Amino acid sequence: MLIDRGLETIGRYFILLGKVFSKPEKTSVYYKQTMRELVYLGVNSIGITAIISFFMGAAITLQTAYNTENPIYPAYLIGLGCRDSIILEFSSTIVALILAGKVGSNIASEIGTMRVTEQIDALEIMGVNSASYLILPKMIATLLFNPFLTLLSIIIGIFGGWFVGTQIVGVITSEQFIYGIQYAFIPYYITYSLIKTVVFAFLITSISAYQGYFVKGGSLEVGQASTKAVVYSSVYILMFNVILTQMLLT
Amino acid sequence: MITVKNLYKSFNGKEVLTDISVTFEPGKTNLIIGQSGSGKTVLLKSIVGLHEIDRGEIWFGDVPFNKLGFREKKEIRKQMGMLFQGSALFDSMTVEQNVRFPLDMFTNMTMKEKIKRVNFCLDRVNIHNANHLYPSELSGGMRKRVAIARAIALNPKYLMCDEPNSGLDPITANLIDALIKEITEEYSMTTIINTHDMNSVMEIGEKIIFISEGIKYWEGSKYEILNSTCEKLNDFVFANSLAKQLIRK
Numbered sequence A: 001m002l003i004d005r006g007l008e009t010i011g012r013y014f015i016l017l018g019k020v021f022s023k024p025e026k027t028s029v030y031y032k033q034t035m036r037e038l039v040y041l042g043v044n045s046i047g048i049t050a051i052i053s054f055f056m057g058a059a060i061t062l063q064t065a066y067n068t069e070n071p072i073y074p075a076y077l078i079g080l081g082c083r084d085s086i087i088l089e090f091s092s093t094i095v096a097l098i099l100a101g102k103v104g105s106n107i108a109s110e111i112g113t114m115r116v117t118e119q120i121d122a123l124e125i126m127g128v129n130s131a132s133y134l135i136l137p138k139m140i141a142t143l144l145f146n147p148f149l150t151l152l153s154i155i156i157g158i159f160g161g162w163f164v165g166t167q168i169v170g171v172i173t174s175e176q177f178i179y180g181i182q183y184a185f186i187p188y189y190i191t192y193s194l195i196k197t198v199v200f201a202f203l204i205t206s207i208s209a210y211q212g213y214f215v216k217g218g219s220l221e222v223g224q225a226s227t228k229a230v231v232y233s234s235v236y237i238l239m240f241n242v243i244l245t246q247m248l249l250t
Numbered sequence B: 001m002i003t004v005k006n007l008y009k010s011f012n013g014k015e016v017l018t019d020i021s022v023t024f025e026p027g028k029t030n031l032i033i034g035q036s037g038s039g040k041t042v043l044l045k046s047i048v049g050l051h052e053i054d055r056g057e058i059w060f061g062d063v064p065f066n067k068l069g070f071r072e073k074k075e076i077r078k079q080m081g082m083l084f085q086g087s088a089l090f091d092s093m094t095v096e097q098n099v100r101f102p103l104d105m106f107t108n109m110t111m112k113e114k115i116k117r118v119n120f121c122l123d124r125v126n127i128h129n130a131n132h133l134y135p136s137e138l139s140g141g142m143r144k145r146v147a148i149a150r151a152i153a154l155n156p157k158y159l160m161c162d163e164p165n166s167g168l169d170p171i172t173a174n175l176i177d178a179l180i181k182e183i184t185e186e187y188s189m190t191t192i193i194n195t196h197d198m199n200s201v202m203e204i205g206e207k208i209i210f211i212s213e214g215i216k217y218w219e220g221s222k223y224e225i226l227n228s229t230c231e232k233l234n235d236f237v238f239a240n241s242l243a244k245q246l247i248r249k
């Protein structure tokens, strides 16, 4: 029974993706929609990404500093630790989780509302592929924009660590911190982080769109779909985090 | 002309429509009437292909619509306009963008031509100076009219209306009914209207089918409806006690 429903869900998810990636009817309309979503889902997420990155970078630096107070650890390790935690885990995974909350609920409630108010039926009756028209622009927008958000998050996170660690609290000198963030730098970590970001963006958009697209009922159900979108996206992000780490870092 | 033959539709094993056969004629307002929950919406959505049907045939003219593939269905759909119960205007778009949407999607008209067509359609439904308003800024009656304008933007051959005057006051409801009837005659469209409103039935019911619990019990015109011997229909038509007393006399 449970397996039946699980298989049905997976089946419907992939059928929906199939519809999303079929040939768009009119490129110019899709282009406009994508531009709109870039602003709506991407640019509007810059603020939240910047704020959480700053504070997380600061917290990571302070934690690393207090955990390595023993003089056998050189002070520049604080900068190094801050850099690697941010690049490897924080700016891809944690930012993705925050975006699952913001963007995911947004997508699910927008598409869900369109479902229960028959706007999706209205598209279908006109002969528009509603799945593609509604979901593809969001998908493209997040796949293009989220890597940029991740890079921004890395920069602001490290800056936050430097600013609070050296200028405000003073757990480390600026020279040591800067030496640390340059020490034994592995550029591949950035690639790894960006690959994760792209996969997470796909998970957030597709799972949330799925939840919205198949809503039945009214505004109560739209709210529930929106919650489910966040919960499921988050769980799958963390699951794929493990899988991708195993695949990419070994 | 739209022909439905022996249509069956169920959801999760529960039969909602049973053996419906009916013909809808062009240039006429065809009404599907019945109590709330009787299956009107499901019937209309099955006809246009928004619901997969279990069994039966649906013909648009001489095209077997339910047998077509997705792409061929799309061609027929461009000839359909549909007015949904809650208007279903796109709330992220203005009135003008809503009506323009089918033109953007399916024509190669220039922007100037499109705006001209949009204004023509809005004019036809008596909406003026509202091009840049959003659906949330309109009254229920205006929303219905904008939805009609959007439905007729591509000059459809078929117009489907699901409870076009639900939630409207009686006077606005009559205006919407009259508008649909006029447009139907003007463009010789095949129009199907779902309603449970007896007022509409008496105003615009040229051809009426009555369904109850998914079964078609009666068909005829508004002139015949008051003299029918179908008990279920009479219960529906004379639902209020005053009417029942009158009919008994």
Ligand SMILES: Nc1ncnc2c1ncn2[C@@H]1O[C@H](COP(=O)(O)OP(=O)(O)O)[C@@H](O)[C@H]1O
Pocket: B011, B016, B034, B035, B036, B037, B038, B039, B040, B041, B042, B043
């Ligand atoms: N998507 C659906 N899934 C399951 N049951 C449905 C669905 N849509 C409608 N029904 C059921 O079909 C019956 C007819 O509904 P409907 O056609 O909406 O009635 P109405 O005549 O008021 O338009 C109702 O019992 C309703 O619960």
Ligand SMILES: [Mg+2]
Pocket: B040, B041, B042, B085, B162, B163
């Ligand atoms: Mg209905």
